[in-house]
Amino acid sequence: HSLYISTDSESGSGDKIYIGMYKRRGDFDGGVRISFNSMWEVLDRCNGYSYPTNIPTERDKIWKISRTATHLAISCNGMEVYKKSVVAGSCSYSEGYFKDLD
Numbered sequence: 001h002s003l004y005i006s007t008d009s010e011s012g013s014g015d016k017i018y019i020g021m022y023k024r025r026g027d028f029d030g031g032v033r034i035s036f037n038s039m040w041e042v043l044d045r046c047n048g049y050s051y052p053t054n055i056p057t058e059r060d061k062i063w064k065i066s067r068t069a070t071h072l073a074i075s076c077n078g079m080e081v082y083k084k085s086v087v088a089g090s091c092s093y094s095e096g097y098f099k100d101l102d
Contacts, residue, residue, distance in 0.1 A: 017033065056077040
C-alpha cells in the first residue's frame with residue numbers, strides 16, 4: 001500500500017510532514033517525519049534520522065510513502081530517496097515515540 005502526498009514547500013521552509021502508521025486494531029506501528037530544513041531530513045520510528053541528498057530540486061513534489069512487510073520506502077517525483085528495512089524484531093515499536101535513525 002502507498003500514500004501519495006503533494007507539497008509545494010521549499011528546502012529551508014521548516015515545514016514538516018508527519019505520518020503515523022497503525023495496525024488494524026489501532027495500535028501504533030511506526031511513523032515517518034519529513035522535514036523541509038536546510039538539509040532534508042527523514043525520521044522513521046524504526047531507524048532514526050536520515051539525510052537524503054538525492055531529493056529533486058523542483059518546488060512542487062509528489063511524495064510516495066510505501067510500507068511492506070519488510071521495507072519502508074519514500075519516493076519523490078518518481079525517484080526513490082529513502083528505503084530501510086522494517087523487518088519484525090529489527091526495532092521496538094512499543095516505545096510509543098520516534099527514535100533516532102542512521
